[in-house]
Amino acid sequence: MSFDINNVTIRHFREIDAANIPKWIFDVEGWGTSAKFFKSCFKVDPLGCFIAELPNLEIIGICLGLNLSDDFAFGGSLVVRKEYRRKGVANLLCNERLKHVQNRLFGINSIENRIATNIKSGMSYPIFTAQMLIGDVNISALKKTLNLINNEKQKKKDDTIHYILFLPHLINEQLLQQIISYDERIHGINRDIFLRSLFENDEKIVQNNSNELDKQDIIGMLAFRFNNDISPPITVNSNYEMKNVGNILSHLESNPIDILGYGLIYKKYIGWNIAPLYAENEMIALQIWLRLLSIFSGVIRVDIIIPEDKIKSQLFIMIQNMGLKNEATIYRMYHSNKLEAGDGVNLNPNFLIQYVYGMTSSSASLV
Template sequence: MSTVSASEVTIRQNKKEDITFLLQFVEEEGWDWSMYDHLSHTRLDPNYLLVAEDKSGEPVGFCAVTKSAPDTVYVSSFIVRKDLRRSGIGRALWKAMVQRAGNQNIALDAVKGMVDWYKKNGLQFQTFRTFYHIFTITDDMKKSYASNYETIALSEEMWPALLAYDQYVYPNFDRTAILRAWFSGEDVHVAVAMDAGKIVGYGSIHKKPNNEYGLRNVFGDNEDVIQALLHDMVSGLQKGAVVHFFLLDEKRLPTYIKHSVKYEEAPVRMYSKVRIETNTARMWIATAHLI
């Protein structure tokens, strides 16, 4: 691969074919990000992805800037091709992102090595931290599970109650558009936990390539609810399937998935202007892809 400097790149809006390069870049990093996330971001904000291209028009870096609310953008998939890092391309993408964000609040999830850099570049506020984990489906996880809670698939008529429950976690932030974007498509399953007809938790899982899956936002009243939701979402998966998720740092690993977990980095949620407050009492498995 040839050397490319920041002065030789152009920042532009993404094209359909660019996603192939982004998927390649994130796969090399081992990130829990797939076509599902791209399509979800696109449903929420069709113009979310900025691309740094070289003189030949080939993408060499990306920065996702998703408009999540009237006054907030969420930054993700901030990445430069491995052999071109520390060449100024990332800074050029950051500058373009800041220009697009304007006066809006900027939110992102920062890995440990980038926290100080983000602070120096205007993200002064922090909330929760999550740890990235993976586990593998075993025969024991596929057995029946006795629970006090009923778990069912999310239906259209359940949306008002689900959104009301979500406001316990995000009391000052309406996530209707965000959840609608992520809970759509053929490759996602949303499970809702019920107790006497009342929602007490929810979570989603989506299919990725190569017999892998990703959990997104698993919230519940207590650990027993989380156990029931996890059993609903993963017990039907093939033995050997790999599941990715981000566990809130103050929560212990649910017993149901504790046997085969490996964990890595701990992203920190950061903001530029104001924290979006979260009630972490019901938050267990969060995500580094959506507010």
């Protein structure tokens, strides 16, 4: 039967859709984002999550356009099933998305072959680019690198920065608020709902007997400094419960910590995604990367999106040396009904990209 675009219905996600993203999205677009990401987006803005559906209820496309505030919106995961591409499905999804975001400043991540089409539709020229890197990491080799770096650190007696592993769904509200505030400082907008949803441990993960951490779907690493640094090192026991957590909270009550960076690693359909990864400098970013991965064993598949301005950083160089390869270049573009197409100005001056070493969204337009 021939395809008729008039038979395609565009509707909002239902809650069951957010929990059951079609498997073809992860199979065909192997580097696509995780189910957790879609669930988090749905909680942020259910009316900004769209599905293209045939009369037989087959889902052939999805699209996100999330209203983050009265001024900003962000889109991602514009994906159409391969056999239905270039037939107008993406246009239907994009039109509904633009109706929803209205005149907000609207950002997307694009792949290269969509730039010209996006500009025609009113998007700006790319504001900045980022590199997606994917590969298998040998954890034993990584741990040796971490030990070498930490030995040098000890020689310099640079022990004022603490790194703590945490399970996001178990951390105290006070510490969570600190992380949310740090995230807001970098983005210039509050992402409270998105982060709280991302931090939930609700994904069904296939357990791997060789690694207990595979039972968790998301793990975090926090870098911080006590304002008066007199506390003992922070450690984590085998049950992933924070020792000295009372010590941390007492400092938060009387002398708040200074967060210097944080990173999350979460389970995807295939492998693990590190996103976000934010840090005050590249050495802290490097420590977060190494420490997050060193909790595993064997060889694991990892991906991360790093802004182009970090390609000369030690983190980027080390990641490439570990075997991760450039999978794609991602282009950040913006749209607003208030702006002329082609405006190349950084439209969100409060976005501190210099502290971004791993971007949150791994989704781009695949239509």
